[in-house]
Amino acid sequence: MKQINFFSIFFFSLLMASSLTVKAGDPSPPAKVFTVVLDAGHGGHDPGNLGNGFREKEIALNIVLEIGKMLEKNPAFKVVYTRKTDVFVDLKERGNIANKAKADLFISVHCNSHGSSAHGTETWVLGLNGNKYNMEVAKKENSVIYLEEDYEINYAGYDINSPESLIGLTMMQEEYLDQSILLANAIQENFEKKLKRKNRGVKQNIFVVLLQTYMPSVLIETGFLTYRPEGRYLNSPAGQQAMARSVADAVFTYRKMVEAFVGDDFSFEVSNEAGEGTAVSTPPALAKQALQNDPDHDVVFKVQIAASSKDLELAPFNFNGLDDLSRERSGAIYRYFYGATHSWQEVQALQKTAIDKGFPSCFIVAYKNGQKMDLATAVKSLAN
Secondary structure (H helix, E strand, C coil): CCHHHHHHHHHHHHHHHHHHCCCCCCCCCCCCCCCEEEECCCCCCEECHHHCCHHHHHHHHHHHHHHHHHHCCCCCHHHEEEECCCCCCCCHHHHHHHHCCCCCEEEEEEEECCCCCCCCCEEEEEEECCCHHHHHHHHHHHHHHHHCCHEEEEEEECCCHHHHHHHHHHHHHHHHHHHHHHHHHHHHHHHHHHHHHEEEEEEEECCCCCCCCCEEEEEEEEEECCCHHHHHHHHHHHHHHHHHHHHHHHHHHHHHHHCCCCEECCCEEEEECCCCEECCCCCCCHHHHCCCCCCCCCCEEEEEEECCCCCCCCHHHHHHCCCCCEEEEEECCEEEEEEECCCCHHHHHHHHHHHCCCCCCCEEEEEEEEEECCCHHHHHHHHH
């Protein structure tokens, strides 16, 4: 990244400053342990899907155990498993395990199925994207609750046939969405570039197992057992080892990004049913019609240029010479913005300036009365 020289100096300066407060001979403070909860889908009397005779519960468990071994070789990581054997664990309990562990990440591993020749990997984050395919996947994974003894009590009010009915329950986890997408994107990139698997994208929907967790969380569909070549690959020790390595490497990458400067690339895509990407916070076609400058409008547009786990000073030297900066905190992440305007024309000009200053993946966000809102809705309100 273009910021790397500055941030190397910046973090070196922090280290030098902090060393002044440490007495000679004092031991270095221990690094924070990074806790990852690994969840092998299904188990026990729930075999998962059985495409071509392969058993999802066994494949998911094998991959999870391999991921755990790889992470545990690094003393900075602590791994917690929702299951390490062929047992059934309630979806609610899986989330409880992660929450009690105060985990930094929750990763649930599954295998996909479909009545076609569909194949490839998908990584899901919590959110609502209600196209037909997404709904089918969510209903399939959420149907596990009916195998639990007290599902009527534990999931009162849940309607797996209508994931939209659960959208209100996602609000408390919204602050983790950026981090979840960050990890999901890293996983998918590794699957595609390192393993040459078909990348079906980062997607969103309401998964009960993700609803239970209060940390960045993803659900990985490692491939389709119903597609025989992919099923054979996932059922093989070599395939399971390779998939595990890709996930573990993505976790290592994720940690480095969130514990240092996360970077300016947050234009991750959430794929739709057709496999085409729609960039998060990218304006739709109707945005081109919203060209008025209305200073009395209560919608404010900003350009998000970066995010970091560090609370950086809002000074031009920290952001390649940009001024008119602002920030907000969401969980462990600080988001940094350039400019603030009621005008769609002006915010587009601000975005161009940010790109020219070295933030090529910056994107436009919208706020109303201080609350972040959907960009398409904001632009449409200007056009009305």
